[in-house]
Amino acid sequence: MVTRTGTQSVEPNVADAVNSWLKKYKIDYKLEQESLNSEIDKALEEYHSKSGGRGGNRPDAKALLVDKCLKKWPILIEYKGYKDKLIKLDADGRIANQKADNTPNYQNIKAYAVNGAVHYANAVLHYTSYTDVIAIGVTGSKDNNGKLITEIGVYYVSKSNLGFGQEVGTYSDLSFLKAENFDAFVEKVTNLHLSDEELQKNKEKREAEIDKSLTKLNNDIYTEEKGLGENDRVYLVAASIIATLGVPDKVAPLEKDDLKCSSENGATDGNIMVRKIKAFLNEKALPEGKKELIIRTLQNTLENDNINKVENGETQLKRVFCKIVDDLGIYYKIGLTTDFTGKLFNEMYRWLGFSQDKLNDVVLTPAYVAQLLVKLARVNKDSYVWDFATGSAGLLVAAMNEMLLDAKNSINSPEALLQKELHIKSQQLLGLEILPSVYMLAILNMILMGDGSSNILNKDSLKDYTGEYGFSSTVSKYPADAFVLNPPYSAEGNGMIFVEKALSMMKKGYAAIIIQGSSGTGKATGFNKRILARNALLASIKMPADLFVGKSSVQTYVYVFRVNEAHQKDDVVKFIDFSNDGYTRTNRKKASCNLRDTDNAKERYQELVDLVRYGKSKLQYFTEKEYYEGHIDPQNGADWNQSAPVDTRPTLADFKKTIGDYLAWEVSNILKSGTEDESLGK
Incomplete structure (x- = not known):
């Protein structure tokens, strides 16, 4: 039929x-x-x-x-x-x-x-x-x-x-x-x-659609659903997505019709969603402690009486669930490898009453910057990557993508590739996040990625973390050899305290961090000197001033380190002015695209990675005024943000121009004087 x-x-x-x-x-x-x-x-x-x-x-x-x-x-x-x-x-x-x-x-x-x-x-x-x-x-x-x-x-x-x-x-x-x-x-x-290029264009197009859908969803919930705080919205999105993922042949995805809007004890919409989430997490074989933490966090919102109250035959929970599935379902169903929940949380900033300092602390790292940090930290399929202020796990998502791509390109056996992919997701990524709502987004992000959430920890990385694997093992030390970070800038040393602790726990590898520029010019002198005592600064990169336009107003730098190798005064540091990264940014809410490649942006980002790794021979888009190889004093700690020195010595061309300008002035005066004399003669 x-x-x-x-x-x-x-x-x-x-x-x-x-x-x-x-x-x-x-x-x-x-x-x-x-x-x-x-x-x-x-x-x-x-x-x-x-x-x-x-x-x-x-x-x-x-x-x-x-x-x-x-x-x-x-x-x-x-x-x-x-x-x-x-x-x-x-x-x-x-x-x-x-x-x-x-x-x-x-x-x-x-x-x-x-x-x-x-x-x-x-x-x-x-x-x-x-x-x-x-x-x-x-x-x-x-x-x-x-x-x-x-x-x-x-x-x-x-x-x-x-x-x-x-x-x-x-x-x-x-x-x-x-x-x-x-x-x-x-x-x-x-x-x-x-082709990789075609797939990337499709991905960029879908991500632009996601931004539009997230804006609509957040606006709808904010204006139409009363009584929901920002944490409630985060938890409802996380819960709805997890409940609709399902596990083939084992756990059916939650459908709209499964929510009956019943007020019967044990059969409310919240009860149904919690049971579905438990079934999903059981099949994903998450560590017991992590599973209990996720359920406990979401359950408080899902089983709240107000959200399950039946009015006009419908609960608020079902309305919100339907909005989320309708607006976002297609994107996580097709498996976009993007910082999906980071985009969501970034959109929510429009409605949150953050002070400027707090806003600077929690702003999302753009995906292309996350990818840059991962490449600068030289992440590959065998890396063990960690992030001490993981936020929504955007940097770890970028690291996972890079690791999986390297594995795909270098492993020819399908079975060996599968086992390596599983190992990458379960053993080679670790993140710490102290804020519970942001932590839940990180968990969701890595579950959507399929599942790298095993070692995402809800801990204070400065006070409570001593280097263990986390839920998958509380005994073994995590063998980190790649560190990526966008820290809260209100922390000590503008966030350099996180860098010092993480690098002190690593035996080898590389680190790439994006941080407020003043941390390299005097705001973190003590931290910097201690860091250089056992780590070498390879590069200092001045980022575009409008990198976080509309979300943060600080000037940022990227610092790249080689771990466990003390910086010597004769070590060469690559100072790069990346103010022109090729992108034009706007902050217009109704714009179809607030980020446009107007000057070979992708090529510039790749050249930046090559310059840091291979040096001056890779110069193509940048000039020698933007790339400078110099030195720092390991005992200074405030000389990290240098630029190419300006040569003030006059050249032959300068001399010729000066003489030319002078002669032009003399001739002009003579002609002017002659004209005045003729006028007087008349």
Whole structure:
């Protein structure tokens, strides 16, 4: 049974052609057709109602096919009766389903067959457990002889391409869906791949959408849901996401309909969510102490009487849960490798009453800066990375991504790669965060990454931490050899106290920190001298003044160290003025993008990494005025922020210019004097 889901008006012959193909090739449900049909229908209805019908009717036909490995493939078919309405692409060749401001382009979704099919394929990714969907668009028109000419667009929409879709191939009919042809078609689909550049562009596009969705979600909850403090909002987002993740074949994701808005003791919406979260954490085999801490933290908010009170047939908890799933579900379902919860918390700053000092303490490190620190700390697949003020774990997310990429590029055995990935996530990352609400975001971030949360600790790294692994082992010392940090600048030495402690506990490796610039010019002299007694400063990098525009107003520097090697007075330090990093930043709330690459930003960031590691030979975008190799006094501690010396000696060109300017002045005076004499003579 192939289901017709739409009722839109199209060229009758197109509809007849599609239906005849479906009938001819016996394209039908293979397994559990009614229940699976219902699941997909429900997802399509969610997207249809979410758009208010602006995306047109639901797909005209759908099917669920099964390949030789018994994998189920949802097939969505949309057709239009107009020759030029097959597909609309953007400037980058992607399906043009988003406007410049990253909101849905319902006009294109409604008007073009492939665009509509891809839009509803994302509904399946968003609201079901399927991760791979085939979206098909068909258009048709008659030629001068009255013969129907059809065009078909076939796209693979998947978690792997972040829901944007990839063209599979050119087809003249739907026979590729026929049972005897389908496995060959699936093989073609599974061999598709995106280049690293294409995948990065897709990721950046999705991340821009996330920013828009987070703004909307936070605004909705802040203005419409009374009685929820900022910590409550953090915990509700974390709880909702964890509850909807599920574990294949073991824990079903929590659905909207599972929340019954009951006031019965033990059966409230909060009780249901807590049970689902417990089931999820049990299957993830988290350490018992960490699992209990997560549940205890979330339970206080989830089982609060006010949030579970039934009014007009609905609880506040269910309303908030539905908002979170609708606005954010697609992004964590497709597995974006981004500091997802860090973005969320950064958005919440708009509503929090932080003083300027406190705001400077908790600001999120931009993803591209986090990646820079990770590269400067020379992180690879064998690194053991830690962060003593981990925040939402953005730096650890960046480190994990770098480690996993290095493992993928250097390990050829699939089994060995899998074991290495598991080891990286469970054993090679450690973070400490003292604020409970921020700690919960760090936990969620690493769970979403799949799961690096084993050694994220809710501890004061200065007072309570002595170097152990944490939950996975409270005896073994963590063998850190890479340290990354964006500390709270209100701490002693503008945060250098964290650097001193972490480096004192390391036996080897590298460290890269971003910190307030005054820490290198006198605000942390004592800390700096003690740090240099056993660690070498390799580079001092002046960052753009507007790096944290709209969130913090401090001038920051990045300092790079080689660990456990005392700094000598003759050691070369690379001083780099990175004020022009290639990005232009704005702070406009309604702007479609507040960060634009206007001067080879990506290339400049890579050159910066190369300059720190290899030196002057890597100069290309930067000048010698921006790159300077000099020295510091290990006993000074306040001479870390140097710039290239200005040569004040006059050159031959300066002399010629001065003489030229003087002669021009003399000639001007002579001419002026001559003109005045002539005037007097008259």
